Amino acid sequence: MKKFWHGLLPKEDLCTAVDIGSTEIRVAEVAIEDEQPVVTALGSFPTPPEFLAGNFKSDTLVFALKQAVEYAGAKGRDCVAAITGQKVITRHVSVPVMPDRELEKAVRWEAEKFIPIPLDQSIVRHVNLGEVAAGDGKQLRLLLVAVPTELTYEYYDLFKLAGLHLAVIDVPCFALFRAYNRLVNESIGGETMAVVHFGAATSHFVLLKDDQLLYSRTMPVGGNHLTEVLARGLGMDFDEAEKLKLEYSGKVNLDEAAVTADPVQFRVGSSLQDGIGELAREIGRSLEFYHSQEFSLPVEKVIISGGPCKTEALVQFLEQEIDLPVSVGSLVLPLDECTGLSAIDNGYAVAAGLALRGVFSNV
Ligand SMILES: Nc1ncnc2c1ncn2[C@@H]1O[C@H](COP(=O)(O)OP(=O)(O)OP(=O)(O)O)[C@@H](O)[C@H]1O
Ligand SMILES: [Mg+2]
Numbered sequence: 482m483k484k485f486w487h488g489l490l491p492k493e494d495l496c497t498a499v500d501i502g503s504t505e506i507r508v509a510e511v512a513i514e515d516e517q518p519v520v521t522a523l524g525s526f527p528t529p530p531e532f533l534a535g536n537f538k539s540d541t542l543v544f545a546l547k548q549a550v551e552y553a554g555a556k557g558r559d560c561v562a563a564i565t566g567q568k569v570i571t572r573h574v575s576v577p578v579m580p581d582r583e584l585e586k587a588v589r590w591e592a593e594k595f596i597p598i599p600l601d602q603s604i605v606r607h608v609n610l611g612e613v614a615a616g617d618g619k620q621l622r623l624l625l626v627a628v629p630t631e632l633t634y635e636y637y638d639l640f641k642l643a644g645l646h647l648a649v650i651d652v653p654c655f656a657l658f659r660a661y662n663r664l665v666n667e668s669i670g671g672e673t674m675a676v677v678h679f680g681a682a683t684s685h686f687v688l689l690k691d692d693q694l695l696y697s698r699t700m701p702v703g704g705n706h707l708t709e710v711l712a713r714g715l716g717m718d719f720d721e722a723e724k725l726k727l728e729y730s731g732k733v734n735l736d737e738a739a740v741t742a743d744p745v746q747f748r749v750g751s752s753l754q755d756g757i758g759e760l761a762r763e764i765g766r767s768l769e770f771y772h773s774q775e776f777s778l779p780v781e782k783v784i785i786s787g788g789p790c791k792t793e794a795l796v797q798f799l800e801q802e803i804d805l806p807v808s809v810g811s812l813v814l815p816l817d818e819c820t821g822l823s824a825i826d827n828g829y830a831v832a833a834g835l836a837l838r839g840v841f842s843n844v
Contacts, residue, residue: 496648497522497555498835499546499562499640500656503533503681504788506545508553509832514817518837521817523829524553533682537635538642546643554819560640561649561835563656565683565699570596570627571652573696573774575620578612588625596627603627608655610694613776624697626652649838653678654697656834657687660812661784672781676810677764678830679787681705684760685831686767690778696771700763704789710756715748725749730792754798760789761802768803784810786827 500507510522526549531539574591576584588607589600596603610622633650640647661676673690680703688695704726712722726749733750764783771777783805789795790809799807812825812833825833 496836496838497550497553497557497560497645498656498832498838499549499560500653500829500832500835501532501546501562501565502528502831504528505828506549507829507832508549508555509829509836510553510555510557511814511833511836512817517815519815519817520820520825520833520836522553522555523816523820523822523825523832524555525549526552535635537639542639543642546639546645550643550645558644558646559648560645561651561838562636562640562647563653563831563835564628564632564636564650565653566632568629568632569652571654571697571699572625573610574623574625575613575615575775576623578619578621584621588623591623592625592627595625598629602630604630604633615775624654624694651835651838653685653699653831654687654694656831656838657685658689658694658697658834659837660830660834661687661810662689662692673778675764675768675780675783675805677783677785679703679760679785679789681788684763684787686764688771688780695778696767696774698767698770700760700767702760702763703787704792706759707753707756707789707792710759711749711752714752714755726753726792729753732793734794734797750794753792753794757792757795757798758802761799764799764803780805783807786810786830788828790827 498509504527505525506528507525508522509520511518512521526545529541529545531542536542572595576587579587588605592600592605605625605627608624610624612619612621636650637647657676657678671691673688673695676687676689678685682703682705684700684703686698686700708719708723708726711726712719715722729746729749732746733753768780783803785795785807786809796807796809810827810830812827812830814825814833816822816825
């Protein structure tokens with residue numbers, strides 16, 4: 482096992498992984514120490530609103546990126562970043578097994594069907610997720626990713642303005658696959674598990690089994706949805722509701738006595754339960770999309786991560802709605818002393834998975 486890591490992770494050229502989320506910029510760096518991968522830098526800085534507004538050249542955003550890298554203590558200038566947002570499109574397709582040259586053409590043809598912008602203005606890549614038996618022959622499972630070329634330039638320029646070099650662009654589902662395939666404290670031997678990494682605006686649903694990524698989907702809901710439901714239910718604005726949500730996130734549970742002890746807690750609890758109902762429905766939709774594909778497997782459990790998991794009742798409420806065991810994932814990658822930390826917050830799952838890029842040669 483030690484050899485496996487050692488051979489595949491870069492030893493000297495440290496790569497700084499950057500996950501720019503809608504609320505936090507998270508940075509991680511992984512190095513090899515005593516033949517083991519160790520997190521040598523970890524840190525974050527709040528994402529300024531300029532990022533969501535698409536103003537990538539703003540001084541505030543450049544400053545925030547620099548700060549995140551500095552706080553983390555990352556030393557490598559070469560970066561790998563996850564690119565996200567509505568403009569990034571991913572699709573799972575199956576095609577007959579064919580030579581690589583023909584595959585390129587087939588990918589283009591498939592891509593034309595789902596990319597709303599001209600192909601010459603997008604970067605389209607496919608990842609081979611393996612073969613499956615189909616009738617008398619075999620099918621190739623592919624994940625197609627399309628990103629507007631312009632958006633990649635904007636990311637590149639942002640990193641350059643911050644004194645960094647964006648060497649690799651990746652998408653969150655691969656980062657999560659890498660992180661959860663190896664790093665989570667769960668036994669995943671043979672089980673088909675769904676990882677749901679919740680964010681603020683969106684969340685990522687990734688299905689894995691052994692060393693295979695079976696399916697992924699971006700869900701259009703996250704922690705902001707809980708805040709919006711709370712704001713509507715209690716007649717307050719978003720910022721007030723966000724504060725209240727954070728204040729009560731550790732107190733609300735399904736134990737009726739605890740819920741009814743405080744009237745505000747009761748109202749926050751029922752709003753959160755309503756909001757979580759929608760998150761659960763999105764997980765249900767993702768499972769349905771997966772099962773509507775040929776050759777799907779039964780899903781055995783759900784592992785959750787990301788900021789909204791700090792809502793204590795999330796596991797309880799989700800388990801009420803989806804008929805599967807749910808648990809909170811924790812990343813078990815060792816931390817170097819210089820980080821000054823004792824554990825990695827699971828909100829870093831994307832950043833940690835980006836930092837592990839190169840460990841799995843297929844993604
Ligand atoms: N202690 C907490 N209790 C409940 N919710 C929390 C807590 N801390 C953060 N959150 C929620 O988590 C969400 C932010 O999660 P996270 O930081 O993972 O998102 P992000 O990566 O910045 O965003 P995205 O991935 O959507 O771009 C917000 O909705 C926030 O309210
Ligand atoms: Mg995120």
